[in-house]
Amino acid sequence: MPETPIPVPLRHRPTVGGLVVPWITVQMPDGRYRFGAIDADRLRTAFIDHLCQICGEQMSRLFVFAMRTVDFERLISTEPAMHPECARYSVTACPMIAGHMTHYRAQASDAPESAGDPHGARPGHRAHEWRLLWTTGYRTTLDPRTRTPAAEIPIELLQRVQRIKPPTPDR
Template sequence: MIAQAPVPMRCAGRPTLGGLVIPWITLHAGGRYLFGALDKARRDLALAERLCQVCGQSFDERICLAVRPADVHAGYTAEPGMHPECLAYSVRACPMLSGEVTRYRVTSASSGLPGVAEADDGPRAGRPADAFDAWWITPRSYGVKTDREHPGQLLGIDLDVPVLRKRLIRPAAGPDPDSLLALARQALGLEDPAPSCLYQPDGASQPHNTVKESE
């Protein structure tokens, strides 16, 4: 973990774990908080009521979003927005946003638990971390997309809106240089495919103890 970030005043009353503020939308199950797992009810409430995912408070003049290229393609981000100061704290404290973590979890910390809105499951499991950008929007531009086939299901915050400012939070993580070299040698027929190659194609199982998993 990088140097501990100062806690925003908005989060002064939030519970902490290991010195880190526990975001308002974090799932609490089995008597403990599960970092990386989102409480679906709180996530939906934050989207609908315009609440910050970190401190749980209403927005002021600016709303910040953590956006991946895949979110832009989908047209929405599934995670609620943040106050500028809550985003700044998250960029320092969250291993995924800070770049400390290089891959998504292979197995969710909340696997099998009810009431979970996962951020890191499905096709992303075990894959290199995406790039994240910070978007600043106004409350006037804030809109929530719903599933056309299930109108009561909230998809996330609409990204087809005017953006005041964008900046890179972290770049995408890719295969390590040794893995890329091994793939190049295989493509050129210089060696037989080796099962110890760290990079795995989509859908393949990941080797143990070779990558860091998100919190």
């Protein structure tokens, strides 16, 4: 998989293995970042203060959400919004969203509980299909299933939906 060029607005973010570390990613006590694990405080702050989950900067008029099919059906996003340019980068750079991974990675023993998967339901399970949703606003809520911060997308604010390539099937 070729390295995705990093857009100028993301060049202030740390990188690991050529990938931008999203602002909401957990940083371990030893300084390493744990891709796929979400910092609970940053998650909450991003939803409440309308910050981009990738760059950590203030959002303005257009919000883009990456949503699994199960969340899309409810119009509830368990991950904060992104700027359009940060979303474009994520769709090509993030192996999970881009469909390059068929399964979630197994939880490492030193990884903290992730605010994005509070019940530990994803490690080792089949990857989900993702969509991007463009919206002009959202309501901060608690996901009724996980009781974690989330964004509820009012249908009247929905501008566009884009299906992202489904996970590559196992061979």
